Amino acid sequence: MNLQFPDLTPVMPELFMTALALILLCTELLVKKKGILAALSILGVVVVAYTLIGSSGTTFGGMFVSDGYSTFFKVIFFVNAILSVLISIKYIAIERVNFGEYYSLILISTLGMMIMASAADLIVLYLGLELMALSTYVLAGFIRYDIKSNEAALKYFLLGAFSSAFLLYGISMIYGLTGTTDIKSIALYISEKGLTENPALSLSMILFAVAFGFKIAAVPFHMWAPDAYEGAPTSITAFMSVGPKAAGFAVLGRVFMIAFASIKLEWVAVFIPLSILSMAVGNIVAIAQTNIKRMLAYSSIAHAGYALLGIIAANNEGLASMMSYLMIYAFMNIGAFAVVIMLRSEDFKGDSISDYEGLSRAHPLLAALMLIFMFSLTGIPPTAGFMAKLYVFMSAINAGYTWLVVVAVVFAVISAYFYLRIIMYMYMREPKVEVSLSTSPSLGLALGVTTVAVLAIGVFPLYLVELARAAISGF
Amino acid sequence: MPGTYIPSEYLPVLIFLMVSVTLGFALLLISSGILGLKRAYSEKFTPYESGVPPVGEPRYRFSVRFYIIAMLFVIFDIEAVYLYPWAIVFDKIGLYAFIEMVIFIVILLVGFIYVWKKEGFKWD
Numbered sequence: 001m002n003l004q005f006p007d008l009t010p011v012m013p014e015l016f017m018t019a020l021a022l023i024l025l026c027t028e029l030l031v032k033k034k035g036i037l038a039a040l041s042i043l044g045v046v047v048v049a050y051t052l053i054g055s056s057g058t059t060f061g062g063m064f065v066s067d068g069y070s071t072f073f074k075v076i077f078f079v080n081a082i083l084s085v086l087i088s089i090k091y092i093a094i095e096r097v098n099f100g101e102y103y104s105l106i107l108i109s110t111l112g113m114m115i116m117a118s119a120a121d122l123i124v125l126y127l128g129l130e131l132m133a134l135s136t137y138v139l140a141g142f143i144r145y146d147i148k149s150n151e152a153a154l155k156y157f158l159l160g161a162f163s164s165a166f167l168l169y170g171i172s173m174i175y176g177l178t179g180t181t182d183i184k185s186i187a188l189y190i191s192e193k194g195l196t197e198n199p200a201l202s203l204s205m206i207l208f209a210v211a212f213g214f215k216i217a218a219v220p221f222h223m224w225a226p227d228a229y230e231g232a233p234t235s236i237t238a239f240m241s242v243g244p245k246a247a248g249f250a251v252l253g254r255v256f257m258i259a260f261a262s263i264k265l266e267w268v269a270v271f272i273p274l275s276i277l278s279m280a281v282g283n284i285v286a287i288a289q290t291n292i293k294r295m296l297a298y299s300s301i302a303h304a305g306y307a308l309l310g311i312i313a314a315n316n317e318g319l320a321s322m323m324s325y326l327m328i329y330a331f332m333n334i335g336a337f338a339v340v341i342m343l344r345s346e347d348f349k350g351d352s353i354s355d356y357e358g359l360s361r362a363h364p365l366l367a368a369l370m371l372i373f374m375f376s377l378t379g380i381p382p383t384a385g386f387m388a389k390l391y392v393f394m395s396a397i398n399a400g401y402t403w404l405v406v407v408a409v410v411f412a413v414i415s416a417y418f419y420l421r422i423i424m425y426m427y428m429r430e431p432k433v434e435v436s437l438s439t440s441p442s443l444g445l446a447l448g449v450t451t452v453a454v455l456a457i458g459v460f461p462l463y464l465v466e467l468a469r470a471a472i473s474g475f
Numbered sequence: 476m477p478g479t480y481i482p483s484e485y486l487p488v489l490i491f492l493m494v495s496v497t498l499g500f501a502l503l504l505i506s507s508g509i510l511g512l513k514r515a516y517s518e519k520f521t522p523y524e525s526g527v528p529p530v531g532e533p534r535y536r537f538s539v540r541f542y543i544i545a546m547l548f549v550i551f552d553i554e555a556v557y558l559y560p561w562a563i564v565f566d567k568i569g570l571y572a573f574i575e576m577v578i579f580i581v582i583l584l585v586g587f588i589y590v591w592k593k594e595g596f597k598w599d
Contacts, residue, residue: 004571005571018582022582022585025585025589026585026588026589029588029589029592029593
C-alpha cells in the first residue's frame, strides 16, 4: 500500500497559517522589539487571506472542505485577528504583558477556527475546536499577575473542557448510530436507514446543541462568559467575543443543516428557547452592570440570540443573514472594545461605565466613535447593526417565525436602555475624573477601519449580503 | 428493525463481567465481613498500620519546576510515541508518510527550540 499525495490546495490557507504561527514563535526568541511581531503577524494574515483565493475544493478523503461558506467565515476570522492585533499593541505594553507568544497564540487560535469552519468530519471539527479553545484559554489568562485574569482563564478552561466532553459524547453517540463521522455520510445514512425516529439521534443532536451553545455563549450555557470577558485582557475579550463565537456558528450551521437535516423540526424547537433566553438574559442583565466589559459580555450573549434567528430559519437565506450578522458584529464589537482600550492608561483602569461620564467634553471624537458603535450594537440606522438585525429578522419572518421576531424586537428595544445609557453618560453628564487617552497609530487605524466599516455596511448593506448569499449558494 | 443494534457477540463478555464482579464482591464479603476477626485498637486507626507515622501536613506546595518538567515530558513523550508505529510500517507507506513525519518532527523541533531558549529545561 502506497499512500497517495492528497490535494493540498484546499488546505493552503491553513498550512500558511501554521507556518506563520511557527515562524512568529521562532522570531520571538530573536527580536527584542515586540512591535515587529505584531507587524509580521498582520502582514502574514494578509498573505494567508490571499491564499484563500482559488483554494476551493475537498481534500483528505472528504474530511476537509473549502467552500464559499468556510471562506466567508475565514474572512471573519482574519478580520478578527488583524483588528485584535491592532488594538493589542499598545494595550499589552500598558498591562506589562508584552510577550511575543501573544501574537502566535492569536494566530494559532485563528487557525483552529479556520479548521472548524472547513471541517467536513466531526473529528476534524473537534480538532479545530480544541486548537482554538486551548490557545484562547491561555490568552484569557495572559495577565499573569492579575488575579481576575487568572480567574477568567480558569473558568473559561473548566467550562470549555466540560462542553468539549458534551461534544465528544454527541460525536460518539452519532458514530455508534451511523458508523461514520463524515457529516455528509451521517445525513445520508440517517435518511437511508430511516433513523429519524431514533431517540439516540435526538439525544446526540441535543448534546451537539449544548456543546456549541457553550461556544457561542447562548443562555443557559453562558455562565462562563461574563467572568471570562471581564477578567481577560480587553484586547482578548474583543478577540474571543467575535472569533470563537463566529466559529461556533460556523460549525453549528454545517452540522445541523447537513447532518441533522432530517430532524430539522426537532432542532429548531431546541434553538427557539435558546435564542429567546439569550436575548432575554443578555439584554436584561446587561442593564444592571457597572463594568463596561461585563456589559459588553452580556450584550454579546444577546447578540448570539439574534444570530441564532438565522439558524432557526433553517434555510440558505437564514444562514446568509447569520453570516453577515457575524461579519458586522465583528466590526462593531471590536470597535467598541477599541474605545474601551483607549481609556486604559498606565494608572487608570477605565473599564467602569461611570468613567464615561462627560467624555464628550474632553474627547469629542472618541465619544462620537463610541456613539456610532453603541448605535450599531443597538441596531439604529444608518449603522451596520441595523442592517444585521434587519436581515436576520427578515429571514426569520420568511421562515414563518413572525412571533419570534416580535419577541426579538422587544428585547432589542430593551437593549437600547443600556447602550444609550453610555451615550447619555458621555454627552449629558459632567466629567468626574480626568481621562487621559492612550492613543497609538495602530489603535487609531483599528478604530478608523471599524468605524468606516460600520457606516459603510450600514449605508451599502447589499454588497455584504450578496457576498454572503453567493458564499452560501454552493452549501 | 433498523437503528436497533444489539451487539450479541459481546454477550460472553457481559456474562464474564457479571460473574467476576459478583465473585469478587462475594469473596470480599465472606472473607473479611463474615470470617474475618474484628479487633479495634488504636494502631488500627493509623493511616499506615505498620509504617512510619506521618509528620506534618501532607498538602504542601511543590516547586513549579516539577510541573514544568512533567508537562514537557508528557508533550515530547507522547509525540515521540508516534514515531514507533511509523517506523514499523515505514517500508510499506512510502514517501508521503515520510514527508508527513518530517513536517511533524520539524514542528516538534520548533517547540523544542522554543522551550530550550525559554530555559524550560533549566533546573535553577
